[in-house]
Amino acid sequence: MAAAAESAAPTVAPEDLSPGRQEPIFLADDTKIGLDQLRVSANYKQYLSHVMIPQGYINDRIAGLADQIAAEHLDTCPHLLCVLNGASVFMMKLVEELHKAYSARACCVGKAPFTIGFCRVKSYAGTASTGEVLITGLIGDELKGRTVIVVEDIVDTGLSMTRLLPKLREELEVEKAVVCSLIEKRTEKSCGLKARYVGFSVPDHFVVGCGLDFNEAFRELNHICVINKAGIEKFKDFLL
Ligand code: HPA
Numbered sequence: 001m002a003a004a005a006e007s008a009a010p011t012v013a014p015e016d017l018s019p020g021r022q023e024p025i026f027l028a029d030d031t032k033i034g035l036d037q038l039r040v041s042a043n044y045k046q047y048l049s050h051v052m053i054p055q056g057y058i059n060d061r062i063a064g065l066a067d068q069i070a071a072e073h074l075d076t077c078p079h080l081l082c083v084l085n086g087a088s089v090f091m092m093k094l095v096e097e098l099h100k101a102y103s104a105r106a107c108c109v110g111k112a113p114f115t116i117g118f119c120r121v122k123s124y125a126g127t128a129s130t131g132e133v134l135i136t137g138l139i140g141d142e143l144k145g146r147t148v149i150v151v152e153d154i155v156d157t158g159l160s161m162t163r164l165l166p167k168l169r170e171e172l173e174v175e176k177a178v179v180c181s182l183i184e185k186r187t188e189k190s191c192g193l194k195a196r197y198v199g200f201s202v203p204d205h206f207v208v209g210c211g212l213d214f215n216e217a218f219r220e221l222n223h224i225c226v227i228n229k230a231g232i233e234k235f236k237d238f239l240l
């Protein structure tokens, strides 16, 4: 599919309010783990304010999400569509846990329990949403009639998903499209969209680590952390 930049006001489909979903783990506004309480990369320590979600907590939660997804898709062979680059680390961990969850259930003997694919949806530069969304990497009619689980690192304003989901439904004719996001940010700028599967609900700070970046820096950081002023200053022109 050709790349398309779109900037009209977002509309949220009723199904994208995810009524009745299992709520994420709620991290209170004052959630703060000191940088010295965990092993935080010396490369980045001076550019971070605090840890928001330690690696072990992230991994445990991803295993829980995988269990829930497997239990709800025993027969449907969902397609996991990873939104690059942010969701790459979450996707790797999720696929590993889904493999375990499906194997333990032995529900797909002789067939594929799920398939995986990738696309790019870009709506951010630095710490600010640009209001424009560019979608690339979705090809042909290979998803027609399928259940697609869009794997995202974070739902912040929700803008990118309000662009991607209609594209999947209307242009690629998928049977069902839902979002699985590691994080959901509590922000006044949210368009109201709620992912169907969410790991953690977090306060309105710019978070980095576990795939989440600031101008491409911090993606490989193991814990999810809050960037500080020095970090923003240091990486504000990094790989834009
Ligand atoms: N961190 C990294 N990327 C993001 C964020 C964030 O807090 N919000 C939207 N994209």
Ligand code: MG
Pocket (backbone or CB within 6 Å): 083, 086, 087, 152, 153, 154
């Ligand atoms: Mg993202």
